[in-house]
Amino acid sequence: MLMDIQAELHTLQDKIQLALKLAEQSQTTAEVGAYQDQGLSVSVRQGEVDKVEFTRNHGFGITVYRGNSKGSASTSDFSDAAIERAVQAALDIAHYTAPDECAGLAEPEHMAQQILDLDLYHPWDLTPQKAITMAQACEASGLSQMNIKSSDGAQVGSSNSVRAYGNSHGLLVAYPQSRHGISCALIAAQDDKMERGGWSFSHRVADKLQDGAYVGLKAAERATRKLGSRAIPTGEFPVMYAPEIAGGLLGHFIGAISGGSLYRHSSFLENSLGQQVFPDWMTIYEQPHLLQGPASAPVDGDGLATYSKSFVEQGALSSYVLGTYAARKLGMNSTANAGGVRNLRCTATHSLEDLLGIMGTGLLVTDVMGQGVNLVTGHYSRGAAGFWVENGVIQFPVSEVTVAANMRDIFLNLRGVGEDVDARGNVQVGSILIDAMMVAGK
Incomplete structure (x- = not known):
């Protein structure tokens, strides 16, 4: 059953206006966020239906400012009485919080003036039976492959949502969006060794999903290629990150240049604005207005209009990632990034084959484990699995x-970034080749 989008939009707008009116009556400024989600998710395992789940969730949160004192409250009850209680709770909390000169709404002149339509809403009239059939076909495709002995399941899902934001400056934004996906996880076995591999794909438009049979085959290939892993020597070698995990490296970089890390003095890139942090061929940028983009949004979490920008230009750090509060703490201007970056991209320099040739002998990493990332010192140490490469040719799996x-x-x-971009998520990047890392083998 599809959402009645117009009815949901009106409901959220009405509740936000009510909350803002109540806050205004108490001589405070306020900002309000609300959402309504609805979705269907189906999973199968070994051909049998494992779960059929219909979800409908909503939430409402308000933050009020008594001068520079802040109070926040939330509720999942959309009745007028519950909204009134949430507003009163936020007002009561603001009586007790210490003043913070950086707290408060963004300046009125910085509010978004135009709300772009980014083509984010494409509903899919997915029935449980159709989802089951698709998931079973996806899983069967993978199970038909050699050395695949079992399945961790296949899933098909669809969700629609409405997001809304309003504040005391008169801004009220509400828009719908959709997300559809298919995934599969399989187990390969050889002798007494077993390996797990999976694949998933999502898009705002159902017709642009990867074919279920392809997803199953991709999951099977990713599981079977791990079989027969061998030991490698300990030493310093070139290391290449495959596209599906290379985005994590850029994610750590974004974390280090984000306002919260900077004003808490917990980033190894503090005071690095304008300095060379990447090779001079590298540019890293975001495109928040991509039509149907996985993380596209017309406004940030403070109500400022999002815009395209570079964080790294010709290798130099050109911008931090700042919302209004962090910008005030640092004595700077917001970059309209409250809530994070949206559709992050970077320079691509080589084909995958060329990168392997440049690498020569080293480690191609396809999986990372553990949490060994310290943004304060910049130290990075993680468990890994992948493939050993010699003379630019993949030789055998490594774990x-x-x-x-x-x-x-x-x-x-x-050394370079591949053109083999993984286009499935917010951070889209190809393989990343690093000149040298310490590799500890068995």
């Missing part, structure tokens, strides 16, 4: 190794 370096050195010593 149970550790890769380590300092992230400042990792970023400065990039």
Whole structure:
């Protein structure tokens, strides 16, 4: 059953206007966020239906400012009485919080003036039976492959939502969006060894999903290629991150240049604005207005209009990632990034084959494990699995190794970025080749 989008939009707008009116009556400024989600998710395992789940969730949150004192409250009850209680709770909390000169709404002149339509809403009239059939076909495709012995399941899902934001400056934004996906996880076995591999794909438009049979085959290929792993020597080698995990490296970089890390003095890139942090061929940028983009949004979490920008230009750090509060703490201007970056991209320099040739002998990492990332010092150390490469040719799978370096050195010593971009998520990047990292083998 599809959402009545117009009815949901009107409901959220009415509740936000009610909350803002109540806050105004108490001589406070306020900002309100609300959402309504509805979705269908189906999973199968070994051909049998494992779960059929219909979800409908909503939420409402308000933050009020008594001068520079802040109070926040939330509720999942959309009745007028519950909204009134939430507003009163936020007002009561603001009586007790210490003043913070950086707290408060963004300045009125900075509010978004035009709300772009980014083509984010494409409903899919998905029935449970159709979803079951698709998931079963996806899983069967993978199970038909050699060495695939079992399945961790296949899933098909669809969700629609409405997001709304309003504040005391008169801004009220509400828009719908959709997300549809298919995934599969399989187990490969050889002798007494078993390996798990999976694949998933999502899009705002159902017709643009990857074919279920392809997803199943991709999951099977990713599981079977891990079989027969061998030990490798410990030493310093070139390391390449495959596209599906390379985005994590850029994610760590974004974390290090984000306002919260900077004003808390917990980033190894503090005071690096304008400095060379990548090779001079590298540009890293966001495109929040991509039509149907996975993370596109017309406004940020403070109500400022989003815009395209570079964070790195010709290798130099050109911008931090700032919302209004962090910008005030740092004595700077917001970059309209409250809530994070949206549709992050970077320079591509080589084909995958060329990158492997440049690498020569080293480690191609396809999986990372553990939490060994320290943004304060820049130290990076994580468990890894992947493939050993010699003379630019993949030789055999590798598991149970550790890769380590300092992230400042990792970023400065990039050799290239592949054109084999993984286009499935917010951070879209190809393979990343690092000149050298310490690799600890068995």
